[in-house]
Amino acid sequence: MKYIGTMIVSLCLYSFLFAGVIHADEESDARMALYKKTSAVTDVPWEYLAAIDQYERQVHDDPKKGRVTAIEADPMFWTGSAGEMPSALFPDGWGADGNGDSKAELNNDEDVLWSIGNYIKSYxxxxxxxxxxxxxxYKRDLTVQTIMNTAKVFHKFQTVNLxxxxxxxxxxSNYSYRSTWGDARGFGGRRIHEGTDIFANYGxxxxSTTYGVVEMKGWNKFGGWRIGIRDIYNIYHYYAHLQNFSEDIKVGDIVQPGDVIGAVGASGYGPPGTSGKFPPHLHYGMYQDNGKNEWSFDPYHFLRKWERMAKNNS
Structure with a gap:
């Protein structure tokens, strides 16, 4: 799908969403009602419509201007004037009337969801x-994978309010950490540290800090035994230097906050099996995807907030 208008997501907005602030129940209910209504008339499972919307609400900086959904369509694609893919399936564009007012409006939630549903149903x-x-x-593998995985999460938990x-x-447990993001590292060439090290005992x-899907598992010469989890906010969570993985955990598994995925170790900085070149610790990294690029950002303040939340709930 051609996508116009992708912009770098505001980390301030992401902080508000990702730090655990609960959206109003009314918004979640309104979103679910739209997804399920569109699903009923298009036969596209609601979780895919929800996952598309969830993905797009992470890659737009602009306010929704009164809308419930965040999906933005290219006006040329909507009207069929782009002269590209729409001409084969939708000569007049794929914009359609979803709410019965005889208009196909780019800023109307029902029209946009109905059109997305019809587009998907054509396949x-x-x-x-x-x-x-x-x-x-979207013409982008990571975007497709992210949406498909988010749909899996929504289907499992039957809600978008996660x-x-x-x-x-x-x-x-006995652990310690401080802000180490951006510190210099020398192994493998000069580079910066893209995460926070949490020192703790072996084992x-x-x-998992979040809801998501295991995207990567295995050995990396820098991170040793590591697991990567992509969450519903287009964030890749990187857990490195593990001693081992939890039994039976595999790529494609759905996880939720609190699921044990492995154990603290000191693996890495060499070929598979290398361990003990540094004290045991968890390297925890976070990477934001904005629909075009992916970059590291400092997880320290999120860890502090989640630590307080965990202690309050224990």
Missing amino acids: GTTKEDIKIALWNY TNRDFPLPTQ VPVK
């Missing part, structure tokens, strides 16, 4: 059909 409504439709729309978070180590359980 079919199986998982693979939807994946193909998304790729033809704001709980957890600290990555048990708060009763201390490492937990």
Whole structure:
């Protein structure tokens, strides 16, 4: 799918969302009502419509201006005047009237969702059909993967209001950390440290901080045994230097805050199995995707907030 208007997400806005501030129940209810209504008339499972909207609300800086959804359509794509892919399937564009007022309006939630649903349905409504439709729309593998994984999470928990978070180590364990993002590192060439190191004993359980899907698992010469989890906010969470992985955890698994994914170790800085080149600790990194690029940002203040939340709930 051609996408116009992608902009770097505001980290201030992300901080508000991701730090665990609960959205108003009314907004979540309104979103779910629109997704399910559109699903009923297009046969596209609601979680895919929700995942598309969730993805797009992370890559726009602009306010929604009274709308419930955040999906933005290219006006040329909407009207069929772009002279590209729409001409084959939708000669007059794929914009359609979803609320019965005889208008196809770019800023109307029902019209946009109805049009997205019709577009996807033109390919079919199986998982693979939807994946193909998304790729033809966004033309980006990571975007398609993110939306498909977010849909899996929404389907499992049957809600879009997933704001709980957890600290990555048990708060009763012996650990310490400080802000180390941006510090210099020398192994493998001069580079900066893209995360926060949480020092703890070997074998201390490492937990998922968020809802998401395991995107990566295995060895990396820098991170040793590591796991990567992509959450519903287009954030990749990187857990490195593990001693081992939790039994049976695999790529594609859905996790939630508090799920144990591995244990603290000192692996890395060499070929598979290298360990002990530094004290045991968890390297925790966070990477934001804005629909075009992905970059690291400092997780320290999020960790502090989640630590306080975990202690208050224990």
